[in-house]
Amino acid sequence: MMLKRMVAVFLLLLVLCMPLAALSYARDFAVTFGHMALFDGYQSNGLHGYFGISKGLTEQFEANIFTQVELTPSIVSDVQIGFDVSYSLLGKRWDAEGYAGSGVNMLASAGILTGFHNPEGRFAIDSVFLRLTPVTVGTSHSGKRDRFLSMGLAWNFHDKKLSLLWNILLSDIYITGTYKGVAY
């Protein structure tokens, strides 16, 4: 039942993103994986993985849909699904001409987290968050971008509590929008 609801939310977020993607003129699309931690009292001592997709919207905006999954000690015992919009602070992340944007950048992100991080343990929207990624290296043009040491704050509606969230490293592997699709 819970799994169905999570899949439904993920699909709903995906559908909601489609108009954004359709309106976007950035052609880049990536799959993302990496590490995440949220110190809100619901996560265990274990390791959580971040898996998602990233779609460029404009030269400086992008949208991310992701899931944060517990890998150890109990695989998939804690799952959150999230959505955020990120803005590149150090210039273009993608260029309409097909050239690389800024190879080193910073990202400011705002988004929501859904999951079971509430006292009732029911599937719901848990938190809103703001996140700053101080360094990204790479672009869609080169096919890969690494986001280092992202840190943010999440506000849990249910507990009315502010918590630290962070990602040591997130890697974006670009499927489209790379140099391979550019005609010179």
Next chain:
Amino acid sequence: MRKNRLVLIVIMLACMQLSFASYRTAGYGWSVEGTAFLLQPAYSSSSGALHILLTPFDFEFLEPAMFCEVRFGIRSGSPGYLNLTAGSEISLFRMINHPFGFLMPVNKTAYAPSFSIGARWESHDAEVPRLYMQLAWLRLLEKDAWYQWFSPFVTLDVRSGQIDSWGIQLWRFSYLVW
């Protein structure tokens, strides 16, 4: 015990200085992993580690590399030293034409899965080392850097012969700089 570990690290550093090969044969790196203890779940942790690496040979098959790794992380909500691991990682083979090039799209890589075996001294029970085994199924080699992702591992308690812990190394990056 501490003296033994220091001796081990000193020997590895000395070996690095003695390597005269034309290619880079030693380096360092970092990794992130999560560990789940089966009998003592309270010791489960997420952690980061620094390691040094020595790879004196250049075999196409079964190339061994020695490593020593010190790990720090969060256990029961408290950060601190977790364990020390020393062992050998053996590249099973190398393949230049492989389907994982998209993971490191800038440079040419070789696909080289490896099997690691070693000893791990846990901070909560350092008397007897655990037997550490890892399979790096997604491991790419550049000329001067090695990358691996999603590598499962287990440790065995040599006293009882039972699995003590298991885990996943989310990534491990090594840079051959010497």
